[in-house]
Amino acid sequence: MKRSNGSPVRFVLPKGRLLQGSLEVLKKAGIELRVPAERRLIESVGNYEVLLARAFDVPVYVEYGIDVGISGSDVVEERGSDVLIPLELPFGKCRLSLAMPAEDTVEPEDMDGYRIATKYPRITRRFFEGLDVEVEILKLHGSIELAPKIGIADAIVDIVETGNTLRANGLVEVEKVMDVSALLLVNRIAQKTKFEEINGLVFAIKEVIRDGF
Numbered sequence: 651m652k653r654s655n656g657s658p659v660r661f662v663l664p665k666g667r668l669l670q671g672s673l674e675v676l677k678k679a680g681i682e683l684r685v686p687a688e689r690r691l692i693e694s695v696g697n698y699e700v701l702l703a704r705a706f707d708v709p710v711y712v713e714y715g716i717d718v719g720i721s722g723s724d725v726v727e728e729r730g731s732d733v734l735i736p737l738e739l740p741f742g743k744c745r746l747s748l749a750m751p752a753e754d755t756v757e758p759e760d761m762d763g764y765r766i767a768t769k770y771p772r773i774t775r776r777f778f779e780g781l782d783v784e785v786e787i788l789k790l791h792g793s794i795e796l797a798p799k800i801g802i803a804d805a806i807v808d809i810v811e812t813g814n815t816l817r818a819n820g821l822v823e824v825e826k827v828m829d830v831s832a833l834l835l836v837n838r839i840a841q842k843t844k845f846e847e848i849n850g851l852v853f854a855i856k857e858v859i860r861d862g863f
Contacts, residue, residue, distance in 0.1 A: 658697050659840075659847050662712060662719040664705040668832050671741035672720040675863055679854035706769075709733055709835060717840035718851065724809065724830045728770045734836040736852045740863050742832035746770065748777070749821040750805035751798050758825050761785060761805065767797035768807040777807070777827050795819040 661683060663672045669685070676683055683700045686693040692701045703711055708721040709731035720739065724746050748758060748766075758781055765786040768774045778785045788803050797803035799819055807827055810816060816823065834855065841848050 658694065658699045659844060659851075660699045660701070660717045662701050662703050662708050662716045664708050664719075664721055664725075665702050666705055668705065668720060668722060668742045669702070671739070671832060675720075675739060675741070675855060675858055678858040678863060679851065681851070681854075712835045712837050715837060715839075717837050717844060718848070719835040720832055721835055722830055723833050724770065724773070724828070726833055726835070727828065728772050730772065731835075732838065734838055734841055735833050736836055737834040737855055737859075739832040739834055739855070740859050742830065744809055744811045744830045746773065746807060746827045746830055747810045747823045748805060748807050748825045748827055749795075749810070749816050749823050751820055752822045753820075754804070755822060755824055759783060764804040765802070766805050766807055767794050767803035769794060770807055773827060774807045795821060 663669055663685070673683060681698065683695050683698060684693050685700065685702055692699050705722060706725050706729070708719045709726050709729045712719040712733045713731040722742055726735065758778070762783050763785070765788055766774055767788045767790050769789070769791060771787045771789045774787055788797065790797060794806045794808045795815055796819070797806060798821065805824070806821070809830065810823060813823065834852070836848055
């Protein structure tokens, strides 16, 4: 990636399950970043700056000024942020699914009046509107699987990787809502003001993916 002689290229990376893959794909593309040490907000590495953010905040940072970010497609869809998405990345593969207690399963079309717990109210609402089914959505931020177990929701919409967490809580997948993977995000203004650097980055990552990351 061509380095700018002006302001640094700023990256925002997600804390959690996508962080390691993000660092690895960038390293193979020629950009070796260090994550900020404890209590530091931003880490400078050469002519780059990197900050860590909650996964749900990454698209917002990119929309409002950070040059480049990596985020799950679930978060980008839920946030509806106005960012460029030049690449789907070859990691972070999972799915967003509707799940409910194994003993009470019904088809999504028959869930009129059900209460659905989720971190993804926008996606969930659109999914059920597409079925012409009216549900109540309960937004939670963590331990979504607990909601049906304690009786505050009938079903959940949440990320599923192996399905082990669902099974451990007596839940089964009823229907996949969407496939999920990591995405490269670019700020619309940065794409113009740092055109060579951003395009160089995209090309380098494409090469990494082509070579079988």
